[in-house]
Amino acid sequence: MSAPTTSPPAPPPARAKRRIGDVLFRGSTQVAAGIILVALAGVAIFLTAEGIPALRADAAHLAGESTFLAYAWPLLFGTLLAAFIALLIATPLAIGVALAISHYAPRRLANLVGYVIDLLAAVPSVVYGLWGANVLGPAMVPVYRWLSEHLGFLPLFAGPASGGGRTMLTAGLVLAIMALPIITAICREIFSQTPRLHEEAALALGATRWEMIRMAVFPYSRSGIVSAVMLGLGRALGETMAVALVLSAFRIVSWDLVSGTAPSTIAANIALSFPEATGVGVNVLIATGLVLFVITFAVNFSARMIVARSEKGLVR
């Protein structure tokens, strides 16, 4: 950006001849960009067109609810709760891992840890789901028992604790591990891009390593952290298979994190209900998909806005 150059400014280039390669390349990139827009528009149109009949669906197709909103709200609640728990766990963890890789660990160890974290992103979600339901859940049962016995006065741990450990907290933990590599990878890149001069200036003023990170690295990478968290949130919101396998899901609104009666999520509900759905029932499921689409879109959009605004601030 601001690197001083010693070479004299080049003479203004003569108007380049249009080469066939340039034209082709430009065209193909534009087509690629266009395809994304068309695909997104196609999905939006499909969801809207197929989802509209759900607004007029009767109670038989809405699991006994009278309106579509009453049907979709518990699912939306579950989706947001699971994603929120996931981010609450994943964000500090990811920032810690990213800082260790970029600033604390010796280079060789940092490379290894970075590689392993990237590997986490390549594990299929169904594997996380099976692991969560068959290993993590049962292993957490004593913890849930303890929580509901000793902290049962909090609505979060009201219980009764699940006998199989397939609870909202387990789902949140699994989602946190799934969102971790995305957040870590982006944070790591951004932390390591902090201008060396800023860091050295902070250290020269007598700052400790931690103070330097707080004074130089974090302010510089704030927007990047936000967009990384938003991408992780996108993953947590849309995750289907892992949640469907892990969560003991009901269509309810409940803050209880340790009981086997947990609110379902939109994506998991679609996956579980679709095979036997017919007629308007399919429209109802697609309409919940539209709700998820809008939420995800809003999340990504707001992330972009935050990033754009902070970047403007940085240039100044």
Place this chain on the structure above:
Amino acid sequence: MKTTLRRAAKPGLAVLALSVALTACSAANEEGDTNATGSGDDTGSSLSGTLNGAGASSQEAAMGAWRAGFQSANSGVTVNYDPVGSGGGREQFISGGVQFAGTDSLLDAEELSAAAEQCGADPIIIPSYVSPIAIIYNIDGVDDLKLDGATLAGIFAGEITKWNDPAIVATNPDADLPDADITAVHRADDSGTTDNFTAYLDAVAPDVWTHGEVGEWPITHGEAAPQTSGVVSAVTNGQNTIGYADASQAGDLGQVEVQVGEDFVGPSAEAAAKVLEVSPKAEGQGENAMAYELARDTAESGAYPIVLTSYLLACESYADANQAELVKGFLTYLISDEGQQAAADAAGSAPLSDALVEEAEGLIAKIGS
């Protein structure tokens, strides 16, 4: 005409090849239209062509065995079965998209008249697959559990919450039942297994189980798990759990013996077949139907009342003579001793009794063009 159809089917075939795991139903449908005529393979069997079916996923394992058996006996034949679910299968059958369909539940009046219109006569309905649903449990130190219908309903309805509840102790005086919470596991998805299980609860204990016969779990009690495998692993991995699943998938888990009359009966193929024999025919399914109103509250000794019955739908006549022959051949194989044994081995279903087979043969004989 034929070449254009074949050309049109080519991408369909390519899709089919690419998406083995996705069970490309649309591609399979296209194929069916083009391959209806015989190719004259000299395999000792006169049958050739492609037969398409869709429907209940409960029949999938048995259908795999039937397809393999029928195709190896008739090398010119391809049978496809898309396990889209009972509702989807009936829908495709009524619209003429598939030649036969598998369904866990019977047709309603509207579907029946639409199917009769499509077929030109009342559709043929035969019980192809009868399978016991086991009540599985995992309690430390308890190897033998006997329950009556009302207690079972109480456990799943959430009225009985401890394993040492007097109602459970009453039928298990010798068992070492723990003072622990019951975790009752049920299916999270809409399923024929749930439908049949709740039908049983509704029949034997309507005052305890007040939620009727439903495919989707109606109450917020217990724990939900997806698919049969999910329920089995939730019961296996949890503590003091109980659930219900197709008996063939129950593995090493303990299986509840249910009170029938004065006796306690565990799930077995023979006991499941027996309940069909003592059940009356269902009304209003047309004249070609072997559909049963299962006697779930039967007191007949040796019958196990919690069963899943799955039916096959076919037409009496098909526009294409070859299609009719294919359907007839496939169904004949399916209810033969060989076919029933193949399903029993592959899916743990109960072979139909001789009387039922005879009746089904009579219906299948009607198929023609």
